[in-house]
Every structure is written in structure tokens, then in C-alpha cells.
Amino acid sequence: MRRRAPVPAAPPGVNRRIILSFLTSAAGAIGFAVTYGLGGQTQWEGVCLAVAFAGLATGLAIWGRRLVPAGGYVEEHEGFTPPPAEQALTAAVLTAPDSPIRRRGLLAALGLALTALGVAALFPLRSLLPWDRNRPVPARRDTPWGPGVRLLTADGKPLRPEDVPAGTMVGVFPEGGTGAGDAPAFAVRMQPERFTRPPSAGHLAGLVVYSLLCTHAGCPVRLYLKGTGRVLCPCHQSSFDLLADAAPVAGPAARPLPGLPIELGPDGYLRAGGDFTAPPGAGFWSRR
Amino acid sequence: MIVDRLARAFDDRLRLSPLTRRALAKVFPDHWSFMLGEIALYSFVALILTGVYLTLFFDASSADRVYHGSYAPLDGTTTSAAYASTVRLSWDVRAGLLIRQTHHWAAVVFVAAILVHLVRIFFTGAFRKPRELNWLVGVTMLTLALANGFTGYSMPDDLLSGLGLRIIVSVVESIPLVGSWLAALGLGGEFPSDEMIPRMFVTHVLLVPAVLVALVSVHLAMIVRQKHSQFPGPGRTEHNVVGSRLYPSYTLRSLALFLWVLAVLFALGGLVQINPVWLYGPFAPDQSTSPAQPDWYVAWGDGALRLFPPWEFHIAGHLVPAPFFPGVVLGGVTFLALYAWPFLERWCSGDHRPHQLLDRPRDHPVRIGVGVMALTFFGVLVVAAGDDILARLLRVPVYDLLNVLRVLVFVLPVLAGASAFLLARSLRRGDAARLGELTRSDLRAGRRPAPAARAATDEPELPAPDRPGERIELWPEGEVWRWRYRDEPAGVAILSNRVVLTEQEATEAARLAYPGVDHVTVPGPPPPAPPGRVRAAVRRWGNAALGVAVLAGALRQRRASRRGKGGNGPAGRRGGER
Numbered sequence: 029m030r031r032r033a034p035v036p037a038a039p040p041g042v043n044r045r046i047i048l049s050f051l052t053s054a055a056g057a058i059g060f061a062v063t064y065g066l067g068g069q070t071q072w073e074g075v076c077l078a079v080a081f082a083g084l085a086t087g088l089a090i091w092g093r094r095l096v097p098a099g100g101y102v103e104e105h106e107g108f109t110p111p112p113a114e115q116a117l118t119a120a121v122l123t124a125p126d127s128p129i130r131r132r133g134l135l136a137a138l139g140l141a142l143t144a145l146g147v148a149a150l151f152p153l154r155s156l157l158p159w160d161r162n163r164p165v166p167a168r169r170d171t172p173w174g175p176g177v178r179l180l181t182a183d184g185k186p187l188r189p190e191d192v193p194a195g196t197m198v199g200v201f202p203e204g205g206t207g208a209g210d211a212p213a214f215a216v217r218m219q220p221e222r223f224t225r226p227p228s229a230g231h232l233a234g235l236v237v238y239s240l241l242c243t244h245a246g247c248p249v250r251l252y253l254k255g256t257g258r259v260l261c262p263c264h265q266s267s268f269d270l271l272a273d274a275a276p277v278a279g280p281a282a283r284p285l286p287g288l289p290i291e292l293g294p295d296g297y298l299r300a301g302g303d304f305t306a307p308p309g310a311g312f313w314s315r316r
Numbered sequence: 317m318i319v320d321r322l323a324r325a326f327d328d329r330l331r332l333s334p335l336t337r338r339a340l341a342k343v344f345p346d347h348w349s350f351m352l353g354e355i356a357l358y359s360f361v362a363l364i365l366t367g368v369y370l371t372l373f374f375d376a377s378s379a380d381r382v383y384h385g386s387y388a389p390l391d392g393t394t395t396s397a398a399y400a401s402t403v404r405l406s407w408d409v410r411a412g413l414l415i416r417q418t419h420h421w422a423a424v425v426f427v428a429a430i431l432v433h434l435v436r437i438f439f440t441g442a443f444r445k446p447r448e449l450n451w452l453v454g455v456t457m458l459t460l461a462l463a464n465g466f467t468g469y470s471m472p473d474d475l476l477s478g479l480g481l482r483i484i485v486s487v488v489e490s491i492p493l494v495g496s497w498l499a500a501l502g503l504g505g506e507f508p509s510d511e512m513i514p515r516m517f518v519t520h521v522l523l524v525p526a527v528l529v530a531l532v533s534v535h536l537a538m539i540v541r542q543k544h545s546q547f548p549g550p551g552r553t554e555h556n557v558v559g560s561r562l563y564p565s566y567t568l569r570s571l572a573l574f575l576w577v578l579a580v581l582f583a584l585g586g587l588v589q590i591n592p593v594w595l596y597g598p599f600a601p602d603q604s605t606s607p608a609q610p611d612w613y614v615a616w617g618d619g620a621l622r623l624f625p626p627w628e629f630h631i632a633g634h635l636v637p638a639p640f641f642p643g644v645v646l647g648g649v650t651f652l653a654l655y656a657w658p659f660l661e662r663w664c665s666g667d668h669r670p671h672q673l674l675d676r677p678r679d680h681p682v683r684i685g686v687g688v689m690a691l692t693f694f695g696v697l698v699v700a701a702g703d704d705i706l707a708r709l710l711r712v713p714v715y716d717l718l719n720v721l722r723v724l725v726f727v728l729p730v731l732a733g734a735s736a737f738l739l740a741r742s743l744r745r746g747d748a749a750r751l752g753e754l755t756r757s758d759l760r761a762g763r764r765p766a767p768a769a770r771a772a773t774d775e776p777e778l779p780a781p782d783r784p785g786e787r788i789e790l791w792p793e794g795e796v797w798r799w800r801y802r803d804e805p806a807g808v809a810i811l812s813n814r815v816v817l818t819e820q821e822a823t824e825a826a827r828l829a830y831p832g833v834d835h836v837t838v839p840g841p842p843p844p845a846p847p848g849r850v851r852a853a854v855r856r857w858g859n860a861a862l863g864v865a866v867l868a869g870a871l872r873q874r875r876a877s878r879r880g881k882g883g884n885g886p887a888g889r890r891g892g893e894r
Contacts, residue, residue: 034868068410070417074586077414078579085575092568098560102801103343103813104828105543105555105672108446156501158509164500168489182602199602209482209507212602240602245486245621245639246507247479248604262606263479264622265704265714278715282626282638310486311628311637312496 053083172205229287341814345546376517418585478599487643619700689733
């Protein structure tokens with residue numbers, strides 16, 4: 029048997045406090061198990077687990093502070109500049125006559141092969157782009173809107189002019205493309221005589237339709253301040269004046285909201301006269 | 317007993333004891349600020365533990381799924397599988413909400429701890445040679461942490477995260493020439509694509525964590541190899557580390573810190589609601605929430621997007637949209653500056669020496685000025701990300717507040733940086749130990765330019781030769797040797813972290829740690845100096861405790877020798893075993 033030095037006596041009360049902490053921890057763990065077993069309750073579960081971990085932590089912290097020597101030890105530090113002789117020896121091994129790195133010609137060929145392999149390995153990345161759909165830029169420019177596409181409400185019903193009361197913003201979607209990310213638009217009814225700049229996409233007795241997507245970063249401009257005829261983006265507070273062809277009036281947006289030309293179909297429902305006057309949403313390089 | 321035998325079994329096969337003995341005796345310097353990185357590490361462990369649990373319930377798909385469960389407002393609605401499974405995880409999986417919220421809180425704490433750790437490293441100059449490499453690894457981990465935080469809260473496919481994702485896609489699209497292609501490459505189609513949630517999932521749970529684990533290992537391995545830097549102090553030189561040993565002191569303390577981090581995270585996860593996606597509702601391309609604020613660690617980018625004026629221009633008929641500057645340029649410049657700082661500073665100061673001793677923040681007024689300026693700048697940006705909420709609280713129009721913030725974002729950093737620079741200089745010139753003790757004359761001294769900069773030499777600094785009381789004492793302890801550093805007049809005694817086998821080894825170690833200090837061999841060990849509190853407690857207890865301990869020790873010894881097979885030294889024991 030090994031002869032071991034006796035464990036020194038703990039200062040008074042320390043052992044008791046550590047044991048108490050560990051018992052508290054055990055109580056927390058049991059509490060968690062019981063809470064879970066009884067059907068679970070997020071707050072109690074959190075508190076119980078926290079007590080369990082905090083009890084363990086307290087016990088170990090007291091142990092580490094009171095029963096174990098801390099501070100006052102020194103370890104030497106060799107520094108990081110190796111002795112020149114060591115450096116020279118290592119360099120000698122690496123540059124020995126039979127060392128692979130000395131055969132420049134072979135290394136060049138190896139480099140060529142590795143480069144080719146590396147470039148070839150990049151090709152499968154192309155699969156991350158969509159194959160079956162358009163290239164990104166035209167896809168980004170075009171939306172499901174087009175001549176004759178009917179306007180649907182959020183419920184999927186076609187929209188008639190009288191469905192858009194004054195002072196309300198009605199979200200509209202293209203028939204056959206309601207889920208598209210770049211298609212959402214809104215219809216509002218303005219008083220035509222208040223237009224300070226005529227809508228570039230035209231209007232039907234004050235009824236105008238614009239893209240919902242902010243031209244700054246693409247958030248839907250969902251907040252309609254009907255008295256002023258302005259819409260506001262909740263993301264970065266860009267504000268657009270619908271009376272002035274949705275021109276940006278405040279905030280970080282720089283371009284007006286694209287308008288959607290609309291006409292009244294023979295069935296009495298509204299339909300688009302074409303795509304938006306400009307690509308909707310945030311700007312991009314090929315937007316022009 | 318069993319542990320003993322098991323340890324020996326491993327040792328006989330792997331020869332671990334020489335390594336282990338050194339490793340266990342490894343010294344870490346004691347300072348609270350050296351624990352910040354550990355908090356980040358433990359939050360990361362918590363993230364992995366809770367995250368693995370979440371993956372068992374989360375369905376990373378944008379396919380339609382009908383939610384049936386105890387959250388009545390959404391019962392029976394069809395949403396994406398990602399959203400439905402997140403709501404189910406929160407409402408119908410027992411302990412699911414606790415784990416989910418703890419995971420989110422752990423992410424918040426993780427990035428915060430990394431940032432505070434970075435600030436500590438920056439202000440104390442811990443990034444200087446030879447630790448530039450670890451600075452680069454650390455900054456990379458910060459970027460990965462930000463990226464993973466963002467993908468993490470984007471995956472539930474709720475309305476708020478959908479807005480955030482749309483903003484990021486817009487920022488990527490704003491990059492000249494390749495923006496639309498990059499966005500399409502990431503999304504696999506137009507936003508919102510069906511591929512984006514599965515791709516974010518793989519990135520979030522596999523790619524980035526794997527890289528993070530590798531980088532954390534490199535980070536720690538480099539700390540072990542290079543040893544931790546320390547603040548200057550008695551007995552501390554460029555050639556040693558003074559503090560506590562890995563075992564037992566730091567084993568217990570680090571474990572305690574780990575458990576504290578877990579306790580705080582689970583308390584937060586249980587008691588403080590975070591990201592209640594069921595209130596936001598599922599993502600729909602035509603809906604938005606208001607107010608819309610991101611997690612704090614990306615708020616600086618959101619604030620910059622809000623503050624940047626509506627400036628955009630065309631190059632040869634092509635558009636460079638406004639989000640390019642606050643989104644791409646600011647982010648790029650920020651991280652480039654972070655990566656480049658150690659090299660920039662070395663280039664500007666011409667200081668090529670390795671440093672094991674840290675600066676106090678005041679020692680380098682330019683660095684603290686730049687640091688405070690940058691922190692203030694990003695602080696204003698974070699505030700700007702909440703400008704709509706702030707405007708409502710202050711009852712001022714949001715655009716007035718926006719204009720004020722646009723001015724403050726430039727004025728405040730300059731003011732803060734300049735005052736930090738001046739205060740640091742005053743502290744350095746005067747003899748005030750703390751900010752509160754600065755006198756008017758100190759401040760006046762700080763305003764004058766430096767008298768003459770100390771010429772930087774390329775020689776590593778040596779311990780002052782003019783401390784006559786310094787000496788190294790070596791003594792045998794049975795068959796092994798120990799040494800200690802003593803500075804009698806200053807009342808400092810620092811013990812070697814481990815015993816060595818020969819006197820020569822002890823001499824060499826001491827010579828490395830304290831070059832140029834005289835060595836004395838003393839006959840026996842000096843009376844052991846127990847740590848302060850313990851000593852006080854022992855004295856209070858009186859001789860009784862000591863007596864009991866001695867008695868117990870004697871009894872055990874007797875029992876052991878009666879039962880033992882004669883051997884009582886380590887050599888004898890070895891012989892007995894074989």
C-alpha cells in the first residue's frame with residue numbers, strides 16, 4: 029500500500045457549506061425530474077436546473093477557494109524563438125538533397141495536378157444554383173405579373189374595384205403566382221385630384237397598385253398612414269408618398285415603389301396590364 | 317484503489333505520467349478577465365448540448381405541414397414544416413421550450429462573451445507577438461458565431477426571421493457584379509426558396525459548428541503551447557507565468573465556472589422569454605411585424621442600414637444600391653480592420669519583440685483611443701437599430717431622431733475616443749491608480765504631447781537587476797527537488813509549480829524563469845506557507861484541528877504500515893507491484 033500524507037483538516041464550516049451546496053444541487057435535480065414527470069412546466073424546469081447547476085458550481089467554487097492552494101506558483105516560459113542551432117538543423121532536414129521539396133520540376137507538375145483537381149472540385153458548386161429556372165438576373169427582374177393576370181386578395185378571391193375602400197390597404201397577389209416572393213402588391217384608393225405626381229403605372233379613378241416590397245431592403249411596406257397617403261416600412265422606416273407616385277420621402281430608401289398597371293377586365297375583375305414598372309424590392313447591379 | 321490501478325494500467329501502456337505531471341502542474345495566471353474566453357467556451361458547450369436535442373424535434377423543411385397541438389391560435393393551420401415543428405417543440409414537447417430558449421440565450425451569451433473577451437485582448441495588448449495567430453483564429457470564430465447566430469434564428473421560418481433573411485439577401489444582392497448570382501447560389505432560387513431552410517440547417521448544425529470545434533481546439537492548443545500572458549507584478553517576468561496550477565486549483569474553479577454558466581443559461585431559458593415565434597406568426601412574403609429588431613449581435617448592421625442616407629449611384633448603367641455601403645462595405649471593413657490590427661499596430665509602433673507581459677489599458681493611449689472610438693461607433697449603431705422604439709419612448713418623430721443619430725454616430729465616437737486617449741495619458745503620466753483619483757494637474761499633464769517616447773529596443777526586457785532582495789532557493793524534498801523565488805524585502809515568495817528529479821533540472825527551470833537572479837541551495841524546505849484564508853482559519857481553530865489531523869495521519873500511517881508489504885517509498889511500491 030502507498031503511504032499517503034493525511035488529508036489536512038478543513039477550516040471550520042467549509043465542509044458543511046460544500047456539502048450543503050451539493051445537497052441543494054441534488055434537490056434541484058430531483059425537482060427538475062419531478063416537474064418533468066408531472067407534465068412539465070418551463071419556468072419550474074428552468075429554475076430547478078439552474079439550482080442544480082448553481083449548487084454544484086457553488087460547492088466546487090468553495091472547494092477551489094478554501095481547500096486548495098491558489099496563486100503563488102511559477103512556471104518557467106521558454107520563449108518562442110528556437111535556438112539558432114535547432115532552426116538550422118530543421119532547415120537542413122527539410123532541404124536535404126533527397127528532400128521532396130528540392131525537386132522543383134516534379135513539384136510544379138504536382139502543383140498543376142492539384143490546381144486542376146481543385147478547380148474541378150469547384151464545378152459541383154454550380155448545382156447550388158437552380159438549373160430548371162431562369163438565370164438569377166432575369167428571374168430577379170420578372171415577376172408572375174403580366175398582361176391579363178387577375179388580381180387576387182389574400183383569400184384567393186379575384187378583386188373588383190369596389191373591394192378597395194378608401195383609406196384601406198388591400199394586399200393583392202397575381203393569379204397563379206400567389207406564393208412568389210417578389211409578387212406581393214397592394215391596392216389603395218386615392219383622390220385623383222390630390223396626386224402631386226401622376227402614377228407612372230396609371231390609375232383607375234384613383235385606384236393605384238404598387239409593389240409591397242420596400243426598394244431599400246425588400247421588407248413589405250405594411251404600415252399605411254392614410255391621412256398623409258404615405259406607406260412606411262417597419263424594418264428601416266423608409267417612407268413613400270403614394271400621392272407622388274410612391275416616391276421615397278424619408279428613411280434610407282432611394283427609389284420609388286414600382287407601380288403595377290391595372291385595367292378592368294370584361295368580367296368586372298381587376299387585372300394587370302403588364303409587369304411592374306421596375307423590378308420590385310431591393311436594388312441590384314443589373315437592375316439599371 | 318480502482319482509480320489507482322486503472323491509472324497505472326494506462327500509464328504502463330501509454331507512458332502518460334511524465335506528460336501528465338507537467339500538464340497538471342501547468343500554471344495559469346489569476347485575473348478575472350482571463351475567464352471571459354472560458355465563458356464563451358462554456359456557452360458553446362451549452363449550445364452544442366441543447367442544439368443536439370433541438371435537432372431531434374426540428375423539421376428543417378419548407379414543405380406544408382398542419383400544426384395540431386396545444387397552442388390554440390395556430391391549431392389546424394397549415395404552415396411550413398419548420399415553423400410548425402418549432403411551435404410544436406415549444407408548446408407540445410416537454411422541456412422543449414426550456415431547451416429552445418436556453419439555446420437561444422446561450423447564443424446571445426456566446427457572442428457577448430466573445431466580444432468582451434476580444435475587447436479585453438485588445439485593450440491589454442494580448443494580441444501582440446507571439447499571439448497574433450490566435451487573434452486571427454479568434455476573429456474568425458467571431459464571424460462564424462455571428463453567422464451561426466443569424467442562421468439559427470432564421471430557421472424557424474417565422475415572420476420576424478423572414479424579414480431578417482430578406483434584408484440579408486438584399487444586402488448580398490447589392491454587391492456589384494456578382495450580387496444576384498451569390499444570392500441565387502445561396503438560396504438555390506429566388507427568395508423565399510424551398511432550399512433555403514434545409515441549407516441553413518446543414519450550415520447551422522454541421523458546417524459552422526464543425527469549423528468552430530476545430531478552431532476552438534486550435535485556439536486552446538495555442539494557448540497551452542504559448543502559455544497564458546500575465547499582467548506585470550512582483551516576480552512576474554517575460555520568462556515565466558505566475559498564478560495557480562491547473563490541478564487542483566483551476567480544475568475546480570473552471571468546472572465551477574462552467575456550471576455557473578449553465579445555471580445562468582437555464583435560469584434565463586426558463587424564466588425569460590426569447591424569440592416567441594408563435595406570437596410573430598409564420599413567414600409570408602407580404603407580411604411584416606412592427607417593431608422589427610434583430611438579435612443584438614447583428615443590430616449594428618441593422619442600425620447602419622437605417623442610418624445610411626438614400627445614396628446610390630450607377631456605374632456604366634449598373635446600379636450600386638444604398639445597402640451596399642452600410643451592409644457590405646461596413647461589415648467588410650470592420651472585420652478587415654480586426655484581422656489587420658495586430659499587424660497594423662506592429663507596423664506603426666515598430667515593436668517586434670515577443671510579449672508575455674500584458675499592457676494595462678492606459679499604457680497605450682492610442683490603442684485605447686481607437687478601441688473606445690470603435691466601440692462607441694458600434695454602440696450608436698446598435699441604438700440606431702431601435703430608433704423606432706426609442707422615438708416612441710421619447711415621444712419624438714422618428715425622422716428627427718434619425719437625423720440626430722446620423723450626427724451622433726460620427727461625433728460621439730470622436731469625443732469618446734479623444735477623451736479616452738487623454739485620460740489614459742493622464743493616468744500614465746500622473747500617479748493616480750484609478751480614474752477616480754485623477755487630479756486636475758494630471759489631466760493638464762495628459763493634454764501636453766509626450767516628452768520623449770521611450771526608444772523601443774529589440775531586446776526582450778530583463779527583470780530589474782537593482783532588486784537586491786531577489787533570490788532563488790533550491791532544496792531537496794526526499795528524492796526530488798523544488799525551488800522558489802523570493803524577494804525578501806517585498807515579502808514575495810513564489811513556489812515552483814512542480815517537483816523535478818534532479819537539482820540540475822531545478823536550476824535550469826529557475827534560470828529560465830528568473831534569468832540573472834542568484835541561486836542558493838538551502839538544506840530543507842522552508843515552512844510551507846498555506847494560503848492566507850486557510851491560515852487564518854487554522855489559527856482561529858487553534859491547535860486542536862492540527863492535533864486531530866496529526867493524530868488521524870499517524871493512525872492511518874500505522875494502519876498502512878501494518879498492512880503494507882514493507883515498501884513505503886514510490887520505488888518500493890513499484891517493486892512490490894511487479
